[in-house]
Amino acid sequence: MSSPKKNEKQTVIQDVLEKPSSRRSFLKGASIAMAAGSAALATGCMATGDTTTSEEMKLRWQEYFKKHYRLMTAEEKKETVKRLERLAKIQNDLDVQIGTDPPIENVLYGYAFNISRCEGFMECVAACVKENNLDRKTNTQYIRIFEMEPGKLDPSTGDGQFYHKVPVENKFYMGVQCFHCENAPCIKACPTKATWREPDGIVVVDYNWCIGCRYCQAACPYFGRRFNWSQGEVPKEELTTKQHYLGNRRRPKGKMEKCTFCIQRTRKGRLPACVEACPTGSRVFGNLLDPESEIRFVLEHKKVFRMKENIGTEPKFWYFID
Amino acid sequence: MKKQIIPFAIPGLSLLLMLLLTSFALANEKSFLDTIKKTVKPFDARSVKKVRPVTRKTVLALEEYRGGSFRVLARKQEIKRYKCSNCHGEKPVLVKQGFELTHGNVIINHGRAGNELSCIDCHSEDDRDFLEDKKGRKIDFDHSYKLCGQCHFRQKRDWLGGAHGKRVSNWAGERVIYNCASCHNPHSPRFSKRFPATYSVPLN
Ligand code: SF4
Ligand code: SF4
Numbered sequence: 001m002s003s004p005k006k007n008e009k010q011t012v013i014q015d016v017l018e019k020p021s022s023r024r025s026f027l028k029g030a031s032i033a034m035a036a037g038s039a040a041l042a043t044g045c046m047a048t049g050d051t052t053t054s055e056e057m058k059l060r061w062q063e064y065f066k067k068h069y070r071l072m073t074a075e076e077k078k079e080t081v082k083r084l085e086r087l088a089k090i091q092n093d094l095d096v097q098i099g100t101d102p103p104i105e106n107v108l109y110g111y112a113f114n115i116s117r118c119e120g121f122m123e124c125v126a127a128c129v130k131e132n133n134l135d136r137k138t139n140t141q142y143i144r145i146f147e148m149e150p151g152k153l154d155p156s157t158g159d160g161q162f163y164h165k166v167p168v169e170n171k172f173y174m175g176v177q178c179f180h181c182e183n184a185p186c187i188k189a190c191p192t193k194a195t196w197r198e199p200d201g202i203v204v205v206d207y208n209w210c211i212g213c214r215y216c217q218a219a220c221p222y223f224g225r226r227f228n229w230s231q232g233e234v235p236k237e238e239l240t241t242k243q244h245y246l247g248n249r250r251r252p253k254g255k256m257e258k259c260t261f262c263i264q265r266t267r268k269g270r271l272p273a274c275v276e277a278c279p280t281g282s283r284v285f286g287n288l289l290d291p292e293s294e295i296r297f298v299l300e301h302k303k304v305f306r307m308k309e310n311i312g313t314e315p316k317f318w319y320f321i322d
Numbered sequence: 323m324k325k326q327i328i329p330f331a332i333p334g335l336s337l338l339l340m341l342l343l344t345s346f347a348l349a350n351e352k353s354f355l356d357t358i359k360k361t362v363k364p365f366d367a368r369s370v371k372k373v374r375p376v377t378r379k380t381v382l383a384l385e386e387y388r389g390g391s392f393r394v395l396a397r398k399q400e401i402k403r404y405k406c407s408n409c410h411g412e413k414p415v416l417v418k419q420g421f422e423l424t425h426g427n428v429i430i431n432h433g434r435a436g437n438e439l440s441c442i443d444c445h446s447e448d449d450r451d452f453l454e455d456k457k458g459r460k461i462d463f464d465h466s467y468k469l470c471g472q473c474h475f476r477q478k479r480d481w482l483g484g485a486h487g488k489r490v491s492n493w494a495g496e497r498v499i500y501n502c503a504s505c506h507n508p509h510s511p512r513f514s515k516r517f518p519a520t521y522s523v524p525l526n
Binding site: 106160285292298322 | 353354361362363364367370371372373374387388389483484485486487488489492493494495500513515516517521522523524525
């Protein structure tokens with residue numbers, strides 16, 4: 001890069017930065033600076049590589065200043081999705097489709113887990129990692145399976161790190177993941193309203209509004225939340241390209257993530273990946289507002305209980321016994 | 323100074339007030355479970371448009387689910403040597419075909435130890451293309467749940483309702499569920515021991 005050109009850029013930036021201005025005129029000025037081809041301006045907010053194109057810079061700039069998902073109009077949702085898809089193409093040469101499917105009316109999702117049938121095969125964990133594009137470098141997992149002694153029902157008394165042939169005689173297995181509490185402590189703890197409960201009961205995170213303070217993780221009594229210590233890494237051939245804005249799309253470093261009942265699948269009528277993968281049929285998923293659904297059958301006909309029911313979080317995740 | 327102390331001077335009363343208030347609040351606060359219990363109108367699961375069609379072959383079940391009819395995964399086309407009558411007929415069998423035709427690969431581990439089931443406990447003796455229940459009724463392989471259910475009746479009740487077995491790929495749309503033999507090997511129905519598909523890492 002020749003130095004006169006660099007100087008010219010710097011004066012544009014300085015102009016923008018030093019002029020006393022409101023946020024609005026600042027943004028306006030900044031976009032002029034962008035138009036001038038300045039990549040340097042943004043280095044304060046975003047890391048840039050040498051290969052960054054001006055299109056990418058522009059998109060990232062617009063992404064940086066977008067609204068909270070719940071405040072976006074349908075048009076704005078469409079635009080951000082388009083930007084994210086384009087960025088995936090520019091940055092990693094990936095063709096992803098990011099959906100913004102809204103909740104289905106008269107649907108409230110519920111989940112039940114059969115503790116007398118789970119055999120600890122952990123197919124669910126593997127399927128979840130794959131479906132939700134979880135970071136392979138730090139080995140993020142949303143689901144945990146605990147090997148439990150008979151008579152105990154608190155997972156913290158079980159072994160969450162087993163690796164031997166399963167099932168083991170006289171042990172049982174208990175899966176734990178985000179329970180999508182109706183009365184969720186994680187939502188109350190969040191200072192930025194980056195996490196909330198959707199009308200269909202799914203507790204989601206707006207990755208762009210999360211500031212990574214991890215209050216929610218501290219507030220969750222159920223091992224429900226995971227923190228992104230680094231930008232997630234997923235082998236290209238294993239990437240799930242059908243994504244949802246609030247689900248398995250790329251999560252930035254330093255943000256919170258969690259199980260979303262596979263929002264990208266369930267809002268299209270499909271089962272969560274863990275349910276589909278379970279070889280023993282221990283996992284039951286469905287619409288709590290449908291009296292004919294499987295989940296309602298379980299609630300009505302089986303011995304069910306929820307974890308730490310006394311603390312009033314009202315999880316939408318039940319354990320049952322055959 | 324004195325004024326501020328007053329509420330604490332009568333702890334009995336304030337405690338009573340607190341209790342009353344909280345119990346009032348609790349009585350007022352409805353759990354979402356009440357709402358769920360009150361919804362009695364079935365949800366039309368077929369109205370969810372985008373469900374992925376089940377591409378595997380299915381058949382209409384011969385029994386009713388709570389919401390009416392449903393489908394199960396077909397079984398027959400997955401049985402390698404079906405139709406059985408291709409061999410189990412009048413044709414003579416050569417000695418060199420013996421191993422294959424006597425099903426030497428089938429290991430029966432079904433039924434209480436020492437009292438394992440034999441072939442004709444489930445398979446029809448006269449018409450090998452069918453299963454047969456204890457009352458002598460012929461049962462199509464696609465509807466094996468009719469046979470399994472005569473002993474495993476509790477499992478069958480749960481399977482019909484949805485607490486045992488599961489749906490194939492969609493929670494919405496038409497109800498399509500796994501057949502007994504889609505998951506269990508009928509000759510050895512227990513899942514065998516194996517290593518887990520992955521391992522857990524410490525939480526961050
Ligand atoms: S389980 Fe934890 S993360 Fe999930 S909704 Fe409840 S409090 Fe939040
Ligand atoms: S880590 Fe993110 S989602 Fe969690 S409380 Fe902080 S801002 Fe909210």
